[in-house]
Amino acid sequence: xxxxxxxxxxxxxxxxxxxxxxxxxxxxxxxxxxxxxxxxxxxxxxxxxxxxxxxxxxxxxxxxxxxxxxxxxxxxxxxxxxxxxxxxxxxxxxxxxxxxxxxxxxxxxxxxxxxxxxxxxxxxxxxxxxxxxxxxx
Numbered sequence: 001x002x003x004x005x006x007x008x009x010x011x012x013x014x015x016x017x018x019x020x021x022x023x024x025x026x027x028x029x030x031x032x033x034x035x036x037x038x039x040x041x042x043x044x045x046x047x048x049x050x051x052x053x054x055x056x057x058x059x060x061x062x063x064x065x066x067x068x069x070x071x072x073x074x075x076x077x078x079x080x081x082x083x084x085x086x087x088x089x090x091x092x093x094x095x096x097x098x099x100x101x102x103x104x105x106x107x108x109x110x111x112x113x114x115x116x117x118x119x120x121x122x123x124x125x126x127x128x129x130x131x132x133x134x135x136x137x
Contacts, residue, residue: 014040017065018076021048025082028053033081039072047079055108058083085109092130097122 017040021033034048047061047070058081063070065077085107092100097120106112120127 022080026085027083028056043072094120
């Protein structure tokens with residue numbers, strides 16, 4: 001011991017926690033979640049913008065492991081968004097032919113096949129093909 005009073009100063013190292021980003025659900029091909037980052041207790045969890053992809057919808061990010069203020073808590077944090085494939089309706093303009101029932105919930109990327117489409121007839125005409133509203137086949 002020295003021959004006088006001492007003051008000892010504590011030295012600290014921040015405890016790091018991992019913030020992991022996860023894509024769940026119907027993740028679009030080629031889409032990858034952001035890389036994990038390090039945070040320390042008390043840091044605010046960084047929540048990226050909601051990702052986008054044609055034909056898909058991503059939910060809001062859900063943070064698990066942070067406190068109610070979005071701060072890194074005492075454990076690792078997982079930030080998740082869930083993807084879903086968009087579904088669309090298809091209607092048919094028969095241009096004076098017999099009605100054809102609409103097709104509901106066609107998922108993005110699915111093909112509409114002839115067996116899915118009802119038959120239409122128009123007196124005095126032979127059916128040729130269906131085209132998009134812009135005239136393309």
